[in-house]
Amino acid sequence: MKKILPLVAFLLISFAGPIFADERLKISVSEQDAVIFVDGKPSGSSAEIKIDKGSCVAVRIVKIGFLTENLSFCDKKSAATIPKSLYVELKRDDSYxxxxxxxxxxxxxxxxxxxxxxxxxxxxxxxxxxxxxxxxxxxxxxxxxxxxxxxxxxxxxxxxxxxxxxxxxxxxxxxxxxxxxxxxxxxxxxxxxxxxxxxxxxxxxxxxxxxxxxxxxxx
Missing domain, CATH: 3.30.530.50 (Alpha-D-Glucose-1,6-Bisphosphate; Chain A, domain 4)
Known part of the structure; x- marks a missing residue:
């Protein structure tokens, strides 16, 4: 009986495939009073984002007098690797x-x-x-x-x-x-x-x- 249990556990893991954790990304911005929107919801001037497996997250960074940054991160096989942290340098809006x-x-x-x-x-x-x-x-x-x-x-x-x-x-x-x-x-x-x-x-x-x-x- 002791030999059967480890074998069952091995078979369950093999058929289930590897276990992947959701990705996490920490974003900081050059302008302290900029606002980061994650999927349309404001999260302040810094954000730690959880990206579920197989999904995407839209990030928008806004500050008056600066160009808005629109970013997208996907936890999918075909998507680019998601960094652990990202620093965004906002550029001045010359029209402003x-x-x-x-x-x-x-x-x-x-x-x-x-x-x-x-x-x-x-x-x-x-x-x-x-x-x-x-x-x-x-x-x-x-x-x-x-x-x-x-x-x-x-x-x-x-x-x-x-x-x-x-x-x-x-x-x-x-x-x-x-x-x-x-x-x-x-x-x-x-x-x-x-x-x-x-x-x-x-x-x-x-x-x-x-x-x-x-x-x-x-x-």
Missing amino acids: DASLKIDFANNDIDVRTTKPEVDAWRLMNQIITSQFDIIEITDKETGYLRTAWAVQTFKGNTIRTRIVVKLGGTDPLYYKIKLISEQSGEPGTSPKADERFQEWDRVLRKYEGVVNEIQNRLK
């Missing part, structure tokens, strides 16, 4: 550094003027065309103007900017001006791909003064 947060981005700003309508319209056009190369629509009779999108691509982002002007009223004379700033979150996005852009609460520095200039010069 080239811009600043402005409260009036994507909001209508009322600009009142005491100038005659013809003079106000001409002056406003001069200011806008000094900043934007192409006027897409202009109609003096209705007081409507819209520039074409001005597009700038960065390492991890595409920014498109335009100005829209609408006549607000004639007594007193005022215009509603909106500086529209949008981002796609990826480089090289076509400005025509509307579905890939979303409002951005920042404005490229080159356009930061255009609304204030209109306000000051139309007084």
Whole structure:
């Protein structure tokens, strides 16, 4: 009987195959206040991740002013070897550094003027065309103007900017001006791909003064 038990145990192990442990990975980040998301759930600025056998884990590392890192780890035969630890050096977001947060981005700003309508319209056009190369629509009779999108691509982002002007009223004379700033979150996005852009609460520095200039010069 004593000889049979070891034999049974050996046979059970042989048929069951080798026993594999789940993989574990410890991630740390260069920026202490970055947030690591594991399968969409935040886990702070460092994380120890358990990766079940045969499964994958999606890791996203986020910090304002830096490019987002998206990583994936799989505990599968065909996947790359999972390290025991990983240090991630976040890179600066150059679109963030080239811009600043402005409260009036994507909001209508009322600009009142005491100038005659013809003079106000001409002056406003001069200011806008000094900043934007192409006027897409202009109609003096209705007081409507819209520039074409001005597009700038960065390492991890595409920014498109335009100005829209609408006549607000004639007594007193005022215009509603909106500086529209949008981002796609990826480089090289076509400005025509509307579905890939979303409002951005920042404005490229080159356009930061255009609304204030209109306000000051139309007084």
